[in-house]
Amino acid sequence: MSGFFALFLSAMFVENMPLALFLGLCTFIALSKRPETAVGLGIAMIAVMGVTVPLNQVIYSAVLAPGAWGWAGLPDIDLSYLSLLAFIGLIAATVQMLEMLLERFFPAIHSAFGVFLPLLTVQCAILGGSLFMVERRYGFVDSIAYGLGSGAGFAIAVLVLAAIRSRLSYADMPAGLRGLGVTFMLAGMMSLGFASFWQMASP
Incomplete structure (x- = not known):
């Protein structure tokens, strides 16, 4: 169980998707205007x-891994080249279900997402989580820890950025720093802060 939590914390802080791996920056920047x-x-x-x-x-x-069909007497079948297609298809189905639930039970949140909710289907951080899982050969339990940790890390990062941007909306900043200018500066400083976790986790 300690390995589960270690992987969860590593995915959340050490390998934070937007601030350490720089994945999913489109939605990270666009949807951090309001908490x-x-x-x-x-x-x-x-x-x-x-x-x-x-x-x-x-x-x-x-299904897709080399040798996965060995139980059927077909050990030479390798369908790993279909990984991207299968992963994106599952992600699209999951996002569609989430969109339907939000539209039915949380219409305010659904309208706040706008066009960005369907775009989660091709959000690179979400696809990257599955690709990293394959590359690192995580088992099922490890993939649960990695998926939840990566999602929680993204949530922490976007919440912190949104809170700072909300406070800065009352600040009298130079014209050149307003809007995306200060947002990129904040994201860069947050990234430097999260880079310290790499040093702490290094042997």
Whole structure:
């Protein structure tokens, strides 16, 4: 169990998707204007990555991996070249289900997402989680820890950025720093802060 939590914390802080691996920056920047929207994005990322990474692990190991069809007397079949297609298909189905649930039960959050909720289907951080899972050969339990940790790390990062941007909206800043200018500076400084976790985790 300690390995589960170690991987969860590593995915959350050491390998933070937007601030350490620089994945998913489009939605990270676009939906961090207001804390309410950032909360919705964070929950969506935890839900989508917590579901898709372990399910993609099952699909890959049971169907796509080399030798997965050995039980059927077909040990030479290798369908790993279909990984991207299968992963994106599962992610698209999960995001579609999430969109339907939000539209039905949380219409305010659904309208706040706008066009960015369907774009989670091709969000590079979500797909990256499944690709890293395959590259590192995580088992099912490890993939759960990695998926939940990656989603939680994204949620923490976007919430912190949204909180800072919300406070800075009352500040009298130079014209050149308003809007995206100060946002990129904040993201860069947060990235430097999260880089310290790399040093702490290094042997």
